[in-house]
Amino acid sequence: MSARDDVLALQQRMGESIVGQQHMVERLLLGLLADGHLLVEGLPGLAKTRAIKMLARNLEAKLSRIQFTPDLLPADITGSEVYYSEGxxxxxxxxxxxxxxxxxLADEVNRSPAKVQAALLEAMEERQVTVGGTTHKLDPLFLVMATQNPIEQEGTYPLPEAQMDRFLMHVNVTYPAADAEAQIVALARAEESGAASNAQGAAAQRLAPEVIFAAxxxxxxxxxxxxxxxxMVALVHATREPKAVDDELDRWIQVGVSPRGSIGLDKVARAYAWLRGHDFVSPEDVQAVVHEVFRHRLILSYEAHAAGVSADAAIDRLVQQVAVA
Structure with missing residues (x-):
C-alpha cells in the first residue's frame, strides 16, 4: 500500500469510532501531515479527546494528556532536573x-496562566526544551492538540493573539446531526460489551511513523x-490592506494575517490536495482550508464585534472579494 492508502485507511478507522465529526478527524490528520499544531474549540462531549486518543491508538506513537489548571507550573509540562543521591x-x-x-493533548489550555501557556507554545515552536542549560530535542513526530471550551470564560486566561499564531489551524467543533447522534449512542452501547476486542483490533493495524514521514x-x-x-498571497494581503479590497472588510479587520499564515495556508492546502489524490493545489483546495488557517490570526475591530461579525464571516467575504489569479 502507498502512504496515501495507509493514511486514508487510518482516517476510515478513526471515522468508525468518531461518528459525526468527520471534519475534525480530517483536520487532525491534516495537522499531522502538515507537521503543525491544532487549537480545537468546542463544547464538552464532542469527541475532541477521543479523536486524538484514537489517532494515538492507530499510530505507533506515544500520547500524553496535560490537564491545564490554574496551579499548573511550566516544569509540569517541560520537566525539570531532579536530584538523585546514590553511594x-x-x-x-x-x-x-x-x-x-x-x-x-493540552486539555483546556486557557485554564492556566500565561507563563504555563508560554512554556507549551515555546516547545511547540522550537521543538526543543532547555532546562538547566541543556537542550533536549523533541521527537520528529510531534503534534499538540490544544482544546478550549467556548462557553466558560470565568477563571480562564485567554491565549494572547500573538501566541495563537503558533497554531497551524484553529478548528471549530459543532454538535453532530441527529442521525449521527443515534449512531453515537449505539456505538457507546456496543463498546460497553466489546471494548477490549475493539482496542486489540485497532492496535493490530497501527501505522509506523515512517508512513507519516513518507506522506x-x-x-x-x-x-x-x-x-x-x-x-494565496492575495488572500493574506487582503487582510492587511482590506480597504483596497472591500469597504466592509476594512471596517471589520483590525489586524491581518502574519507571514506564518501564508506558510500555513500553503502547507495545509498541499496536504489537503494530497489527501484528495491530486498532484497539484487548486484554488478550491485553498478555499477549503483557509478558514482554519486564518480564523485565529485575524483580529477583528470593535465595530465588527458590536455588529456580531465573526472571523468566519469576515473570511467568507474575503474569499468572495479576492479574485482567483
Missing amino acids: GKGEFRFQAGPIFANLV RAEIHGIHVSDAVARY
Missing part, C-alpha cells in the same frame, strides 16, 4: 515532562502553480 554521591538528572511525547515527503512534492501561489 554517597549526588547528581541532577533531567526528568522529562509530558511534552516529550509524539501526540500531546510528508510526497506532500512536499505537490505542485503549486504561480497563479495559485499569487492567490
